[in-house]
Amino acid sequence: MKISNLDIRKLWVPGSLLVILGLMSTLTLYASIYTVILITSILMYINLTVSWVIFSAPTRYISLAPAAFFGIGIYTSASLGTELPLVLVILIGALLSSCLALLIGALTLRLRGIYFTVFTFGLVELIKHLLLWYEIKFTGTRGRFVILVDNNTIYHTMLIILVVLLITAYLIRRSKYGLALWSIGEFEDAAAHSGVNVNALKTITFAVSASFMGATGAIMATRWTYVDPYIAFKAFYSFMVVLMAAFGGMGQLYGPVVGAAIFAYLEEVLITKFPYYYMLAFGLILLIVILFIPDGLAGVIDNWQEKRKGKQHANP
Amino acid sequence: MFVTFLEIVIAGLLLGGLYALIAMGLSLQYGVARILNISHGEFIMLGALTTWTLQGSLGINPLLALAVCGPLAFILGFILHRTLFRYLLSSSETSDIFEANSMLASFGLFFVIQNLALIAWGPEIRGYSYLAFPVNIGGALFGANRLVTAGFAIVIGVAFYLFLARTRMGKAIRAAAQDPTTAGLMGVNINHVLALCFGFGAALASIAGMLISMVYPVHGVMGLEYTVIAIIVVVLGGLGSILGSFIGGFLLGIIGSIVTYIDPGLSLVAYYLIFTILLLVRPTGIMGK
Numbered sequence: 326m327k328i329s330n331l332d333i334r335k336l337w338v339p340g341s342l343l344v345i346l347g348l349m350s351t352l353t354l355y356a357s358i359y360t361v362i363l364i365t366s367i368l369m370y371i372n373l374t375v376s377w378v379i380f381s382a383p384t385r386y387i388s389l390a391p392a393a394f395f396g397i398g399i400y401t402s403a404s405l406g407t408e409l410p411l412v413l414v415i416l417i418g419a420l421l422s423s424c425l426a427l428l429i430g431a432l433t434l435r436l437r438g439i440y441f442t443v444f445t446f447g448l449v450e451l452i453k454h455l456l457l458w459y460e461i462k463f464t465g466t467r468g469r470f471v472i473l474v475d476n477n478t479i480y481h482t483m484l485i486i487l488v489v490l491l492i493t494a495y496l497i498r499r500s501k502y503g504l505a506l507w508s509i510g511e512f513e514d515a516a517a518h519s520g521v522n523v524n525a526l527k528t529i530t531f532a533v534s535a536s537f538m539g540a541t542g543a544i545m546a547t548r549w550t551y552v553d554p555y556i557a558f559k560a561f562y563s564f565m566v567v568l569m570a571a572f573g574g575m576g577q578l579y580g581p582v583v584g585a586a587i588f589a590y591l592e593e594v595l596i597t598k599f600p601y602y603y604m605l606a607f608g609l610i611l612l613i614v615i616l617f618i619p620d621g622l623a624g625v626i627d628n629w630q631e632k633r634k635g636k637q638h639a640n641p
Numbered sequence: 642m643f644v645t646f647l648e649i650v651i652a653g654l655l656l657g658g659l660y661a662l663i664a665m666g667l668s669l670q671y672g673v674a675r676i677l678n679i680s681h682g683e684f685i686m687l688g689a690l691t692t693w694t695l696q697g698s699l700g701i702n703p704l705l706a707l708a709v710c711g712p713l714a715f716i717l718g719f720i721l722h723r724t725l726f727r728y729l730l731s732s733s734e735t736s737d738i739f740e741a742n743s744m745l746a747s748f749g750l751f752f753v754i755q756n757l758a759l760i761a762w763g764p765e766i767r768g769y770s771y772l773a774f775p776v777n778i779g780g781a782l783f784g785a786n787r788l789v790t791a792g793f794a795i796v797i798g799v800a801f802y803l804f805l806a807r808t809r810m811g812k813a814i815r816a817a818a819q820d821p822t823t824a825g826l827m828g829v830n831i832n833h834v835l836a837l838c839f840g841f842g843a844a845l846a847s848i849a850g851m852l853i854s855m856v857y858p859v860h861g862v863m864g865l866e867y868t869v870i871a872i873i874v875v876v877l878g879g880l881g882s883i884l885g886s887f888i889g890g891f892l893l894g895i896i897g898s899i900v901t902y903i904d905p906g907l908s909l910v911a912y913y914l915i916f917t918i919l920l921l922v923r924p925t926g927i928m929g930k
Contacts, residue, residue, distance in 0.1 A: 385737075385741070387741055387744070387745075432921055433920075433921070435921075435924075436920060436921075436924065438737050438740060438741070439677055439740045439741070439744065440920060440924055442677075442741075442744065443677070443872060443876065443920070444917065444920050446869075446872075447869075447872075447873070447913050447916045447917055447920075448913075448917065450869060450909070450913050451910065451913035451914060451916075451917060454909040454910045454913065455910050457906070458904075458906040458907055458910055461906060462906065560865070564748055567745065567748070568748070571745065601756040601759045601760045602756070602760070604752050604755070604756040605752065605753055605756040605757060605760070607752050608748075608749045608750065608751065608752025608753035608754075608756065609749070609753060610749075611745065611746075611748060611749035611752065612725070612746055612749035612750070612753070615729070615742055615745050615746045615749065616725070616728060616729065616732075616746070619732075619742075
């Protein structure tokens, strides 16, 4: 009895994940165009948030660079989209983003804590204004048109990126590199003394995380048809990603996924009708999460499960 | 040639006065209270829009709006620190965690304040005309309102600096900036001082907002741009150094003025470039130790 119980429990998680994946990958066959577009936007935020969590959750380096990597993906699409096939454009977007991340990583090795955050924030603005200046001065236009791709292709590409991303995040979490990353977050000097190559690990993980953001940007750009530096390099994306991760909770991999899904859905539904009230609620929720539920939704669920387990084992 | 030179330098000083005031406010909040207040610019916006309302609907002289904006922002800031940040301070295990948490909380505040203002005032760009006649300084022409703005900024900046340097309360604030734990052991009521700093920071921001509204158009989303400039100046001047922020403000103003003369599109690029290079080469700033 007990053995079969265990087997079912073990199969429950991968089984339900497979069912969800099956439903998601065939979505375009049975759902309306509106639903597909909506879920594409949600997937975009999930991609960005999960990528962010790969680096920032374990190391506790709050990066506000997502908007930079996302924007580089967008501009890769905008400048190469007409000349190269889509797959190649996405790969180049990922590559360019990770190159920038390697550069930032190498430059900011000495910056700790809040300085790193401030630096990454400034970087987004630097790229934005530099690009704007370049566009006006040399190309003579402010924005660019992006090649159109049909909605189903965008959706499927986004889904593929998410699956690869989740597998990567899961493998990193389970590996010794994941452990080393968490040890950096706990106490960086101690981690270094314990034989963790802190600098290399931080930089490479940052680049891995950036590459997924770049890929997401490259495919998302094709839906917008027109982009300019203000659209592509919006600091707001960085803030959203941080909030979504904090709200969902970073202790578990599903935390950021759930957090991003909830907020992305709310944004899609509310932002056109009540933009100010939506953003107001957004700020209030952020405050409440930081004050009262620092471990996010995943933390609350973990606690609840611990309590339930505790009750099961306790003698009545 | 000389007139051009004079024009650039004075324009830089005029801009720098505002930057210095904004940065001094953030320097108190970040340098002393350890809160990288992303919502700093929102207090500027509140000050600017309040002044616009007082000027437009009641016909009050913008400079007199100081008596309303300053105290109101101070009370708001003081209460925010006493409730929100005080709670975070007690729940964060280390100062690093507090810095991260308080910054995230200020993101929340940023959205809350900005959108409350947008609901109250709407998204329109506002402005009014005050002392908008040119004044001739050695051949270079400047708007009288800009001169008054810069003069006021310098007076308030210097007055505040004297307050920090000469009074008992100022000494307590400087002690808290250097070492909060030891200052607490020496009998400084640290929570009170930190809340005061946050309140003063908000008040300075709001006064800067009042001055900005006399020269530039104001609107609900103007804040972040000034927050960023404040962060750059604070890092430039050195974390925790009020004097550094004051000098850094003028320095950035002059740099901005020079770059604007060469190519107006590059001024923000130059700010960020200086900022990134500074963080990499000398993160402690010009006055930092």
